[in-house]
Amino acid sequence: MSEAVRDGEARGVSLAHLAGPIWRDGALASAAWLLAAAVTLVVPDVVPWGSTPLFAWILVAGAAILLVGAVVVPRLGGVGETIVHYGPWLIALGVVFALWEGTTAKLGWLPKPFFAPPQGLLHVYVVDWKRLLFCIGYTLRLWSYGFSSGAVVGFFVGVALGWSARFAYWGMPLLKLIGPVPATAWTPISFFILPTTFAASCFLVGLSAGIPVAILTASGVASVDHAFYDVARTLGAKNRFLIWKVAVPAALPNVFVGLFMALYYSFAVLVVAEMLGAKYGLGWYLAFQTGYSAYSNVYAALVIMALICSGIVKLLFVGRGRLMPWQQKGVL
Amino acid sequence: MSAALQTEAEAPRHSIALEINAVSHQFELHGGRLPVLDAINLRLAPGEFVALLGPSGCGKSTLLRLVAGLEPPSAGEVLADGQRITGPDPSRILVFQDPTLFPWRTVRKNVAIGLEARGLLRTHQARIDNALALVRLERFADAYPHQLSGGMAQRAAIARALVNDPQLLLLDEPFGKLDSLTRLSMQNELLALWQKVGFTALMVTHDVEEALLLSDRVIVLSDRPARIVAEFVVDKPQPRRRDDPDLVQLRQTVLATLGPIRD
Numbered sequence: 001m002s003e004a005v006r007d008g009e010a011r012g013v014s015l016a017h018l019a020g021p022i023w024r025d026g027a028l029a030s031a032a033w034l035l036a037a038a039v040t041l042v043v044p045d046v047v048p049w050g051s052t053p054l055f056a057w058i059l060v061a062g063a064a065i066l067l068v069g070a071v072v073v074p075r076l077g078g079v080g081e082t083i084v085h086y087g088p089w090l091i092a093l094g095v096v097f098a099l100w101e102g103t104t105a106k107l108g109w110l111p112k113p114f115f116a117p118p119q120g121l122l123h124v125y126v127v128d129w130k131r132l133l134f135c136i137g138y139t140l141r142l143w144s145y146g147f148s149s150g151a152v153v154g155f156f157v158g159v160a161l162g163w164s165a166r167f168a169y170w171g172m173p174l175l176k177l178i179g180p181v182p183a184t185a186w187t188p189i190s191f192f193i194l195p196t197t198f199a200a201s202c203f204l205v206g207l208s209a210g211i212p213v214a215i216l217t218a219s220g221v222a223s224v225d226h227a228f229y230d231v232a233r234t235l236g237a238k239n240r241f242l243i244w245k246v247a248v249p250a251a252l253p254n255v256f257v258g259l260f261m262a263l264y265y266s267f268a269v270l271v272v273a274e275m276l277g278a279k280y281g282l283g284w285y286l287a288f289q290t291g292y293s294a295y296s297n298v299y300a301a302l303v304i305m306a307l308i309c310s311g312i313v314k315l316l317f318v319g320r321g322r323l324m325p326w327q328q329k330g331v332l
Numbered sequence: 333m334s335a336a337l338q339t340e341a342e343a344p345r346h347s348i349a350l351e352i353n354a355v356s357h358q359f360e361l362h363g364g365r366l367p368v369l370d371a372i373n374l375r376l377a378p379g380e381f382v383a384l385l386g387p388s389g390c391g392k393s394t395l396l397r398l399v400a401g402l403e404p405p406s407a408g409e410v411l412a413d414g415q416r417i418t419g420p421d422p423s424r425i426l427v428f429q430d431p432t433l434f435p436w437r438t439v440r441k442n443v444a445i446g447l448e449a450r451g452l453l454r455t456h457q458a459r460i461d462n463a464l465a466l467v468r469l470e471r472f473a474d475a476y477p478h479q480l481s482g483g484m485a486q487r488a489a490i491a492r493a494l495v496n497d498p499q500l501l502l503l504d505e506p507f508g509k510l511d512s513l514t515r516l517s518m519q520n521e522l523l524a525l526w527q528k529v530g531f532t533a534l535m536v537t538h539d540v541e542e543a544l545l546l547s548d549r550v551i552v553l554s555d556r557p558a559r560i561v562a563e564f565v566v567d568k569p570q571p572r573r574r575d576d577p578d579l580v581q582l583r584q585t586v587l588a589t590l591g592p593i594r595d
Contacts, residue, residue, distance in 0.1 A: 231492075234447045326437075
């Protein structure tokens with residue numbers, strides 16, 4: 001081994017000793033983000049886009065934060081570990097921004113107008129944020145009305161179907177007949193029958209959410225181990241206790257599977273309903289902007305939609321963890 | 333403090349007399365009828381500990397279900413202190429072979445089920461702690477069932493029964509699924525509880541030694557439909573020793589009555 005290498009090693013060790021541990025991925029991510037910023041700022045655009053300098057400066061700010069993080073994060077403890085876990089993602093994000101920027105705005109390799117550069121999306125947020133916020137509000141209102149009413153009705157119907165043989169006799173065939181029909185098939189008739197488009201959209205979202213919740217709750221309640229009822233009955237439990245304190249908690253894992261299915265169905269129906277009849281909402285925004293070939297706006301809205309939907313899914317996971325702490329491993 | 337005193341005053345008696353008069357029972361199966369019990373007559377004095385032995389599937393568990401009031405007998409009657417049993421009642425509690433703890437409830441909340449179902453939770457909190465202490469599970473009150481060992485889970489199930497101050501404890505092979513060491517210590521614990529609390533006990537088991545160690549009387553049932561074929565009084569004071577020559581002798585006799593082992 002040569003003197004020079006050993007020298008370098010020694011210097012590295014002493015530097016590390018001076019500064020303490022460094023979050024290597026953070027430093028690399030900072031470099032990647034800086035690279036993306038350089039590509040954005042230095043290379044000229046093939047076609048001019050708005051908000052190019054703003055995007056570059058956001059990248060620079062990100063790079064600066066990551067550089068500070070490279071030193072600070074190892075001293076943060078628990079939170080730091082979570083950030084360190086996502087280090088490779090942060091690096092990849094910088095690289096993707098650089099490549100995306102290069103292939104769209106700078107080189108024009110990807111066909112216009114279908115592929116927008118990152119600053120194109122940013123520009124939409126800068127210019128159109130008011131309308132977007134409005135659309136988010138409309139979408140959330142429609143979804144929460146539709147989903148919550150559908151899920152609540154579905155849950156009670158499911159409990160009744162699973163518990164009462166008489167209710168199941170009349171209800172189960174109906175549910176089996178209507179259940180497999182996609183909720184969107186009811187779109188024309190519901191827009192015709194219900195007084196407002198909002199009511200019709202609400203009904204469709206509710207239907208799409210209610211049916212999986214009802215089916216899974218019913219099967220959950222019906223398949224509760226009979227030994228649980230025997231135990232509760234010998235301990236003096238009456239019907240009310242048997243339903244709400246035995247059948248429902250025992251069926252809760254099934255109910256949550258139903259709720260997760262309901263989430264995905266309701267998102268699908270929500271967008272379709274908004275595209276067809278609504279005057280606002282993210283689905284409407286997507287359809288409207290596609291009509292004008294404003295693909296940056298479409299992508300910008302898609303990003304928001306992805307964040308909202310995955311956020312709601314995450315929220316349901318948290319809710320399930322709270323309600324069912326006894327379940328070590330989830331069913332999903 | 334006052335709640336504890338009240339509890340004492342409310343339940344001065346801890347045992348009941350059980351009378352099974354000419355009880356026959358049959359299951360409806362695929363249109364046909366399967367007789368499981370054939371004219372069973374059995375009397376338990378208050379505070380007595382009786383063990384039921386018999387070939388597996390002979391209907392012992394069914395008899396316990398009838399006494400618990402979970403099902404009405406096809407013929408005959410079951411009387412608790414002279415009163416005909418028509419439904420389940422917290423004074424007669426069935427402990428199953430599986431602990432069947434509710435997995436969504438902590439040990440404490442499992443033990444509380446009987447009080448909660450009868451609306452006594454507020455006034456009788458102290459009983460839960462007493463029951464947990466009786467089975468030495470105080471430190472696991474906030475654990476969930478999946479965190480317990482088999483023996484601990486069965487102890488929790490017994491605490492869940494005891495919290496209701498049962499006057500008749502029905503045990504359906506309560507230690508059948510435990511490993512042999514845990515089973516030995518659980519037998520001693522059950523014996524200690526019975527001596528301390530004084531309930532009447534009717535236990536189904538297929539372990540002859542267990543029956544002889546714990547009970548005052550051993551009833552041997554025939555194959556399905558079950559009839560009583562023999563009755564042995566175990567006239568030995570507690571604590572009994574497993575290697576007591578009289579008990580070893582009795583064990584041979586009981587095994588002979590049970591007939592050749594077919595498997």
